Amino acid sequence: MTQKKTNSYTDEFREGAVKLAIESNQPVAQSARELGVNVNTLHTWINKFHGEPPPGSGKQVNDVHLYEELKQLRRENARLKEERELLKKAAAFLRQRITLKYTFIMHHQSEFSIALMCRVFDVSRSGYYEWQLRxxxxxxxxxxxxxxxxxxxxxxxxxxxxxxxxxxxxxxxxxxxxxxxxxxxxxxxxxxxKTRRKFRATTNSKHDKHVAPNLLDRHFTTEKPDQAYVGDITYIPTREGWLYLAVFIDLYSRAVVGWSMDSRMPTSLVNDALTMAIWKRRPKAGLLVHSDRGSQYASDNFQQLLTQHGYRCSMSRKGNCWDNAPSESFFHTLKTELVHHEDFKTRAEAKQVIFEYIEVFYNRVRLHSSNGYMSPVDYESALPVAA
CATH class of the missing domain: 1.10.10 (Arc Repressor Mutant, subunit A)
Known part of the structure; x- marks a missing residue:
């Protein structure tokens, strides 16, 4: 029998999980299920990161007021978003044939008066009522x-x-x-x-460090999990400045197994992302870790991390983004489905939203064409257990 892996989590993951559990209007147990974390573990993290304030400090009262104000702002923001979506729908129906206009009026009569909608769509009320009887x-x-x-x-x-x-x-x-x-x-x-937009590369390959050969050679499928990871870095715009995101993706299921975010792009950014993957997955020696030729991946610290665990290093050919297509594809998906539709005021806000997208939606819900339209977690769960 294969030995069951135990989950370990970085502080960055724990902090993101606590913020998600506290700021979302849902039970902690539901947040735990979405993240694949034991509910008692998540409660422990919440107590650690948000323990009771000292007696008489007044902090608890202020926190409650701020929390209630935040919830009210979230509800108001959700209402405004809903109204904008409704106006977008109505604008599209203005150009449609009369039966579709009647359908829209029927579906939205609880929100707007029939007289108003008939006037906006330039149809008669008698015609609408007659259509309803058919x-x-x-x-x-x-x-x-x-x-x-x-x-x-x-x-x-x-x-x-x-x-x-x-x-x-x-x-x-x-x-x-x-x-x-x-x-x-x-x-x-x-x-x-949602549609895609182009984005530029972030890593710098102009350095004098050793460059590893391309051992992956565009073989983007594996027979089992934790045989080959691909990694890359991208940038996220916020009003405070750039937020850089490094990820490592398992080629078996396309799961994001490790990630890290920072306001800069030091070597520790990719080290922390790979360390998260190591803690979560416990990949054995021989793992192939592929990336571009960026200075972060060619650095002594990153290479020492690979050597320490017996992992093999692989790098794309110069200027060839297709050699690292799975990570490029993930970043396109992230920006298409999330980043290009947000206006992050702070890096902290962007971190929390991206954490939720990766850990709750992308890994556990979103269908992936490479997995036969299964989520990465479901695809790995369907793998037969070795005897």
Missing amino acids: PPSLRNQRDEALKANIHKHHQASRATYGTRRLQQKLSEENESVSRRRIGRLMQEEGLAC
Whole structure:
């Protein structure tokens, strides 16, 4: 029997988990399940990072007031976001045929008056009431049911799923639907998949350090977890300045097994990311660790960390981003689905949001095409246990 791995967590992970548990309006047990952490462990971390203040200090009262104010601001922000989304939907329906306008009015009559919506859409109230009395066709009934399911999965994916992934989610519910039909229904509902933007490289390969050969050689699949990791660094804009993110990704499941964030790009940034992966996964000697030729990866400290654990070093060819395609793909996904749609006021705010995206959504929920449209955690859980 293989020895069961024990989870260890870095202080950075623990702090992020505590903030997520405290700031989210959900039970601690639910946060623990989302992070894959034992609920008692998470309670222990909360007590450690946010222990009771000294008696008579007044800090507890102030903290309660600040906490309540923060919750109120979050609720108000959520309401404003919801209103903006509704206006976006209505703008799309203004250009649609009359039956779709009637459908929008029917679905939103609890939020706005029918008279107002008929005036905005330039349709008659009598025509709308007459349309309501007509029995819907079987196809229309089927479309309405599909729209509800599409909305559910689109929202659960944080508006990141297009027709291909939505088709996969519907098939899991025994719904056989063409991608063209899904696309039509998404258009009618004003749903769209988030789009990508270009971004520039961050690491500096102009140095006099030793450069390792490309041992990975674009073999981006492995038979088991913890056989090959790929790593890279990207930048996140905030109003305080850049926040740099280093990650290591397991090629077996595309899980982000280690990450670290800092306001600068010292060698410790990549060391901490790999150390997190080592603590969490306990990879054996022989692990292949691939990266670009950045000075952080070529540094003596990083190379010593690899040597200490018996890991092999691999580096991309000069100026060839395709040699590290999985990490490039992850950063494109992160920026497409999250960063480009946020305006981070502080680095601390960005850290917490990115922590939640990686540990809760990307690793445990988001469907990955390389995994047969399974999340990384589910894909690894489906791996047969060695006898």
